[in-house]
Amino acid sequence: xxxxxxxxxxxxxxxxxxxxxxxxxxxxxxxxxxxxxxxxxxxxxxxxxxxxxxxxxxxxxxxxxxxxxxxxxxxxxxxxxxxxxxxxxxxxxxxxxxxxxxxxxxxxxxxxxxxxxxxxxxxxxxxxxxxxxxxxxxxxxxxxxxxxxxxxxxxxxxxxxxxxxxxxxxxxxxxxxxxxxxxxxxxxxxxxxxxxxxxxxxxxxxxxxxxxxxxxxxxxxxxxxxxxxxxxxxxxxxxxxxxxxxxxxxxxxxxxxxxxxxxxxxxxxxxxxxxxxxxxxxxxxxxxxxxxxxxxxxxxxxxxxxxxxxxxxxxxxxxxxxxxxxxxxxxxxxxxxxxxxxxxxxxxxxxxxxxxxxxxxxxxxxxxxxxxxxxxxxxxxxxxxxxxxxxxxxxxxxxxxxxxxxxxxxxxxxxxxxxxxxxxxxxxxxxxxxxxxxxxxxxxxxxxxxxxxxxxxxxxxxxxxxxxxxxxxxxxxxxxxxxxxxxxxxxxxxxxxxxxxxxxxxxxxxxxxxxxxxxxxxxxxxxxxxxxxxxxxxxxxxxxxxxxxxxxxxxxxxxxxxxxxxxxxxxxxxxxxxxxxxxxxxxxxxxxxxxxxxxxxxxxxxxxxxxxxxxxxxxxxxxxxxxxxxxxxxxxx
DNA sequence: TCCACGGGCGCG
DNA sequence: AAAGCGCGCCCGTGGA
Numbered sequence: 001x002x003x004x005x006x007x008x009x010x011x012x013x014x015x016x017x018x019x020x021x022x023x024x025x026x027x028x029x030x031x032x033x034x035x036x037x038x039x040x041x042x043x044x045x046x047x048x049x050x051x052x053x054x055x056x057x058x059x060x061x062x063x064x065x066x067x068x069x070x071x072x073x074x075x076x077x078x079x080x081x082x083x084x085x086x087x088x089x090x091x092x093x094x095x096x097x098x099x100x101x102x103x104x105x106x107x108x109x110x111x112x113x114x115x116x117x118x119x120x121x122x123x124x125x126x127x128x129x130x131x132x133x134x135x136x137x138x139x140x141x142x143x144x145x146x147x148x149x150x151x152x153x154x155x156x157x158x159x160x161x162x163x164x165x166x167x168x169x170x171x172x173x174x175x176x177x178x179x180x181x182x183x184x185x186x187x188x189x190x191x192x193x194x195x196x197x198x199x200x201x202x203x204x205x206x207x208x209x210x211x212x213x214x215x216x217x218x219x220x221x222x223x224x225x226x227x228x229x230x231x232x233x234x235x236x237x238x239x240x241x242x243x244x245x246x247x248x249x250x251x252x253x254x255x256x257x258x259x260x261x262x263x264x265x266x267x268x269x270x271x272x273x274x275x276x277x278x279x280x281x282x283x284x285x286x287x288x289x290x291x292x293x294x295x296x297x298x299x300x301x302x303x304x305x306x307x308x309x310x311x312x313x314x315x316x317x318x319x320x321x322x323x324x325x326x327x328x329x330x331x332x333x334x335x336x337x338x339x340x341x342x343x344x345x346x347x348x349x350x351x352x353x354x355x356x357x358x359x360x361x362x363x364x365x366x367x368x369x370x371x372x373x374x375x376x377x378x379x380x381x382x383x384x385x386x387x388x389x390x391x392x393x394x395x396x397x398x399x400x401x402x403x404x405x406x407x408x409x410x411x412x413x414x415x416x417x418x419x420x421x422x423x424x425x426x427x428x429x430x431x432x433x434x435x436x437x438x439x440x441x442x443x444x445x446x447x448x449x450x451x452x453x454x455x456x457x458x459x460x461x462x463x464x465x466x467x468x469x470x471x472x473x474x475x476x477x478x479x480x481x482x483x484x485x486x487x488x489x490x491x492x493x494x495x496x497x498x499x500x501x502x503x504x505x506x507x508x509x510x511x512x513x514x515x516x517x518x519x520x521x522x523x524x525x526x527x528x529x530x531x532x533x534x535x536x537x538x539x540x541x542x543x544x545x546x547x548x549x550x551x552x553x554x555x556x557x558x559x560x561x562x563x564x565x566x567x568x569x570x571x572x573x574x575x576x577x578x579x580x581x582x583x584x585x586x587x588x589x590x591x592x593x594x595x596x597x598x599x600x601x602x603x604x605x606x607x608x609x610x611x612x613x614x615x616x617x618x619x620x621x622x623x624x625x626x627x628x629x630x631x632x633x634x635x636x637x
Numbered sequence: 638t639c640c641a642c643g644g645g646c647g648c649g
Numbered sequence: 650a651a652a653g654c655g656c657g658c659c660c661g662t663g664g665a
Binding site: 287288303304305306326327330331334335362369370371372373374375376399404557560588589590591 | 643644645646647648649
């Protein structure tokens with residue numbers, strides 16, 4: 001049965017005619033009261049919850065209706081009711097919902113903070129990680145688990161139509177099937193041993209919801225300062241490139257009679273260069289145009305990517321200009337003034353979207369993507385300084401040190417790799433000395449005859465690269481050596497750390513032969529390869545190779561992601577239990593940043609660091625884990 | 638004018 | 650046959 005709770009007249013439509021009625025014309029909808037609703041849920045442990053809202057922003061939009069229910073009965077409560085009446089109920093029961101992050105932000109706005117969550121959307125993500133053709137919407141889940149066709153056609157018109165019978169029915173259906181979906185999902189979850197990872201996701205859900213709701217403090221003045229500098233740099237470099245082309249056209253291209261002729265060869269009908277105006281029509285942001293030009297000038301390049309430009313930079317001054325231009329242009333476009341559109345007009349903060357589960361278990365962030373803010377180079381510090389704590393607050397946070405390398409140590413149990421972390425030595429240097437048979441004091445020296453390659457840097461490339469399934473071809477390309485030489489280096493390296501090789505080979509074999517790969521205990525996340533079956537039958541080496549390399553990396557990357565999620569749960573838990581004046585504001589792979597009241601910052605830094613380390617040691621048991629936290633006014637390394 | 642695609646590059 | 654993993658964003662390109 002569907003119950004409707006409201007303090008106002010119901011809106012009804014017959015055709016296009018709108019009128020108010022007290023009781024709907026369909027007898028499956030009854031009017032009810034708050035008291036009846038609270039009484040109904042008095043002894044239930046779990047409640048299906050959904051909201052309809054006027055939009056996506058909890059600060060500018062509002063809840064139109066709140067739906068609470070189970071399979072037998074659903075209550076549709078309209079916005080004439082003060083929803084905070086349900087605070088106690090919602091904060092003590094298990095809240096069952098589909099993509100709850102959306103609803104939670106609106107409940108937070110009302111001061112309602114549900115604690116125990118089960119999200120059918122996240123459960124489906126956990127069950128189908130890696131599949132590209134999967135249905136994650138409630139409509140898909142209704143069909144898959146309940147064989148019921150849920151009507152979604154109405155979404156988006158509720159605001160106009162009002163709470164008519166069909167809108168109420170639709171709202172009620174959105175909570176009616178949740179428990180059935182959950183029960184059937186749990187059968188699959190248990191069958192695959194995914195309970196731990198599902199619990200982790202359902203718990204960290206509220207942290208991501210809070211992060212989206214709270215947002216990130218941002219100082220636009222500082223951002224604009226850097227943007228203007230970068231824009232200026234970009235324009236100057238464009239001018240320099242144009243001038244260079246002018247000089248090339250008049251002097252360095254004797255085989256081309258005039259730049260006009262060259263231009264006509266290059267692009268029919270439109271001049272890219274006007275000698276009189278000294279105006280060059282080349283779009284320096286166009287890879288195709290750049291490549292064509294450089295090839296016409298006689299350079300052999302495969303692309304105009306940084307790697308190819310770097311290799312040619314001694315041959316002509318245009319390469320250094322192009323390298324620098326690409327960098328500045330990237331900063332100007334991706335991190336320029338356009339970025340300011342993401343500032344929420346109400347909170348003046350950034351409120352990015354979080355996608356909680358990608359194929360390895362990492363998250364992704366968008367609008368804006370806070371996980372790709374520049375971190376290297378001289379402008380990075382300035383750019384990041386725009387992420388600034390307000391007056392009276394500090395940014396407290398930090399990252400795990402060499403975390404993926406520690407994960408490799410734990411899972412491979414390689415003696416040398418373990419020993420390096422146990423003794424606190426520098427892993428890259430230790431392995432470098434053994435791989436290249438040189439004294440450890442010499443690891444920062446260059447290879448004989450190759451001043452641009454230092455032993456330890458190459459070792460770093462190997463340590464990270466091989467964990468991603470890197471081949472001798474890539475190493476040869478990176479180091480500019482022969483494939484044979486590269487092969488030799490890899491063989492030597494793996495003879496130094498045989499158990500690492502064994503571990504990676506095992507992962508690759510596992511993925512290639514089974515079509516899925518999973519994280520070791522305790523989380524046991526699983527990633528499927530949708531294209532595996534076909535590739536396996538057809539012995540498609542290209543696809544199987546991709547699966548093999550991804551499988552070598554997934555448990556490592558995934559464990560990092562699982563651990564930081566565990567840390568987030570525990571950190572938020574401590575904040576909530578103690579009412580600390582702290583907000584988690586960012587998670588950047590192996591880094592957590594919080595916003596903290598200034599007077600609490602010192603104490604908080606110690607607590608945060610401890611929780612991060614303790615969380616990681618739940619998984620990394622053989623060696624110590626290090627987290628470096630610091631207190632600052634703005635986001636910094 | 639809109640859209641899909643891919644090169645290129647920002648982060649880890 | 651191709652050979653380092655995981656993302657999102659910007660822009661140019663080419664077709665509708």
